[in-house]
Amino acid sequence: MENNREGPYSVLTRDQLKGNMKKQIAEISEIFSLSKPDATVLLMFLRWDSHEVSEFLVENNEKVLSESGLKPVVVDPNQISSCGICFKTCDEVYLDDGDYLISTPFCSHIFCKSCWRKYLEKNFYLVEKTQTRISCPHGACQAAVGPDTIQKLTVGDQEMYVEYILRSYIEGNKVLEIKYCPAQDCNYVIEFHQKNHDGADQEDYGFNVVCLCGHIFCWRCMLESHKPVTCNNASDWLFRDLNSLSKESGEKPLSLSSFETREKTYPLSSIKATKKVCPHCLRPADLGTKQYLRFLTCACSGRFCWKCMQPEEAHKTESGFYKFCNVSMTFEGRAPKTLEGRAEPENSCVGHWKASEVSLKQAKSDLQAFEESNIKNPSDLTEKDFTIIRKGLMLIVQCRQVLKWSCVYDYLHAEYEMSKREYLRFLQADATSLVESFSKTLNEEIGRASSATYENFCCVKHKVTIETSNIGNYFYHFIKTLQEGLDDVKVxxxxxxxxxxxxxxxxxxxxxxxxxxxxxxxxxxxxxxxxxxxxxx
The missing domain is CATH 4.10.1060 (ZNF265 like)
Structure with a gap:
C-alpha cells in the first residue's frame, strides 16, 4: 500500500478505506457515548466532519440530534398495525413471508421488508447522488434510518447499505477528497491530502496520480496524465481533434480504448453541441436556449462564459466592471478557421502520437513483465531493492506519457510560432534520446541484478538510483519549460x-x-x- 501521509496522496484498498471509516465512527461513538449506529448517522449528516460533529454535540446537543433524525418522534396512539405502504397487516406479512413489520428506533411507522427494500433502492441505493440522511419512508416523518434498522432487513439490503455508506464517505466527504482510480477493473481508491500540496498549477494542469495498478491519471479531470497540456486541451484533443485529423488524413479514426474510465465519469465525447464543459468541474453544462445569456451557471455553482469558456472572474476588471469577451468580437462575413486551413504539422503530430503510444505500451509491458518475474522467480534481494528498479520502470512509463502528450503541445502551436515549434522538437528529440538510453541501461542492470549477489547488487542499485534521479529532474524541467510557454525562445x-x-x-x-x-x-x-x-x- 502506498500510504505516505507526507506525500500529496495515498493509494488505499476498499478494505483499508472501510477501516478508516469505521475508526472515525468508533472515535465519535467513544468520545460522546453514542451508539455506533447513531454516530454513523451523525457523521453522514455532517458529511464526515468529526470536528463539526464535536462542536454541534458540545454546543447544541438537542438541536443536532433532532435535525439528524436521532430524536424520538411522538407516537401516534391511533397507529394501525399494518405496513404503511402496501397495508399488509402483521399477520398477513408473517403468513406470506414469515417476517415481521419493521420500524426505526425513533418512530412507530412500520413497514414490511419488501417495501423497505423498494423504498431504499428507489430513493437512495440506485440514485446517483448520495444523501446526507436516510429518513423513515413515512412522508412526514424525519426519523433517521441507521444501521440498527438496516440490520433487521435481509442480508442483501445490509450489503447495499454498507456500500451506500462507503459511497457517502467517498463522495460526500467534505474533509477528505477521495476518488476511485479510473482504470478499468481497478478497485483502488486515492485519498488526496490537500493540506500537504499547494497545487499551484493544479487549476489548469491538474495533478498526476500514480495508482498501484500502474495507471497514471490526472486528479482534476480523471483522464490519463496529460502534462504538459491543460485538462481542457487534453479533452479537446482526445474527443475532437485527434479523430478529425485522422479522418482528414484518410486514416481510420483512432480508438479511445486506452482512455476509457468508469461509467460514472463524464463521457466528454458524447456531449452535444448544446452542452459546454464547465472549466471549474469539467462537467457538461446545458446551453440549450440560453445562448442569449453571456454566462452559464453550472451545477457546481461555477459561472463561465460559454463563448470563450473562461470563468466569469476572468471577464472582470480590477474595479469590478465587466469587459469585452475577445472571442465574441468576430469579423462578420468571415468563415471560421477549419482544420483544413492549418499547417502541415498536424499530420506529423498524429504520427508522433501513434509512435509514442507504441513506446508507452512497451514501457508498461516491461513494468508488468518485471512484476511477474518477481512473483515467478523470487531472489535473495529485498523488497526495498526491487522498489528501486520498479521506480525506474515507473519513471520510464511517466516519461513516455509526457513525450506522447508533448505531441499535443506541438499541435496547439500555430503557424506563426515556427521558432518555438522547432525548439520544442529539439527538446522532444533530446528527451526521447535520454529516455531510450535510460531504458537500455535499466534493462541491462535488471539482467545483472537477476544473477547478482546482494554485495554485487550495491553497484547496480547505486547506478539505477543516480540515473533515475537525473532523468526525473530532466523531465521536471522539461514539463516546466513547456508549461511556461517556451519563454526562452524570442520572436x-x-x-x-x-x-x-x-x-x-x-x-x-x-x-x-x-x-x-x-x-x-x-x-x-x-x-x-x-x-x-x-x-x-
Missing part, C-alpha cells in the same frame, strides 16, 4: 507596440486589441519568423 512581433492598435505582421493593418486575428487577412497576433530569428536566453 519578432508587434505585440509590444504601444498605442490603441496592434499592427499585423502580414498586411500591416491596424487592429484594435479586442481582436485576436487581423480583420483584413485573418492572421493571428504575432510574427511569422524564420529560424534565424530564434534565439535562446
Amino acid at each position: 519578432k512581433s508587434y505585440d509590444d507596440y504601444g498605442g490603441l492598435f496592434w499592427l499585423c505582421d502580414r498586411c500591416t493593418y491596424g487592429n484594435t486589441w479586442f481582436h485576436k486575428e487581423c480583420l483584413m487577412c485573418s492572421d493571428d497576433i504575432a510574427a511569422r519568423v524564420d529560424l534565424s530569428d530564434m534565439s535562446l536566453n
